[in-house]
Amino acid sequence: MSTPAGQSAFFAGLRLAVSMLTVLPARVDRVNRRAAGVAMSLAPAIGAGLGASVAALGAGLVAAGSSPLVAAAVVVTGAAILTRALHLDGLADTADGLGSYRSGGEALEIMKKSDVGPFGVVAIVLALLIQVASVTSILARPPLAAVAAVAAAAATGRASAALACRRGIPAARDTGLGVLVAETVATPTVVIAALGLSLLAIPAVPERPWQGPLAVAGALGLCMLLVRHTVRRLGGITGDVLGAAIEVTSTLALLVLAVGPGA
Secondary structure (H helix, E strand, O other): OOOHHHHHHHHHHHHHHHHHHOOOOOOOOOOOHHHHHHHHHHHHHHHHHHHHHHHHHHHHHHHOOOOHHHHHHHHHHHHHHHOOOHHHHHHHHHHHHHHOOOOHHHHHHHHHOOOOOHHHHHHHHHHHHHHHHHHHHHOOOOHHHHHHHHHHHHHHHHHHHHHHOEOOOOEOOOOOHHHHHOOOEOHHHHHHHHHHHHHHHHHHOOOOOOHHHHHHHHHHHHHHHHHHHHHHHHOOEOHHHHHHHHHHHHHHHHHHHHOOOOO
16 A cells, blocks of 8 residues: 555656646646656656547547548647647757767757757658658547557657666756656566557557557667667767657657558
8 A cells, every 4th residue: 555655756746747748737846856757657648648639639530521631630730739849849959969970968069959950850840740641541540449549659659758767877967857857767667568558559450469569669669779879979868868759759659550451
């Protein structure tokens, strides 16, 4: 049974997760590494809720007579609005930092700039194109399968943030979001989340029950490679790296889930 202190940490982490990962108002009274660890551990659940919400909207538009392409554009736009486009911003900054072929402090300084460079622009455009195209195919499926697919992809994207915050992966800076959340998630938590997401993804492609788990595994595998590369180049993770991991991972998951029956 949870102790009062344990319950307090859980709800503090839940509010922090909602505040960091959505536009929903959530009063955050406690910001510390314990709450940050809970927040990152709950990130996949927050992502599943966001994904299911925008996917239900898209499925409703298709049922009302909208084309899957228009509905997919609304789904992707809705996801960006509900997250303040912070993850896309992180993707752009990380792409600019890594694309500069500089390392350490020099790359981090590029990532801190408020403007978006050519690598960042290309990264955002390609990610959004793939997302809209993938969701277009997914929305051609029965509503429950479509909602399961988008929810699983969004949850997998947020699971990548938990994966990047597991113990043994340092922060790249002494300040910022990275230092708050780095090394706060235990590896067993990530494994349990991955297994749960694999089950969630099965209904996404009913004719191929193996495809959903494959999408989850492949996307998280790509996340591991991205995080390893950023640690080698930057010295650790930052808030921008977490945003990039979320966008890259969820985009690949959508792409894999979009292939096959009903597409």
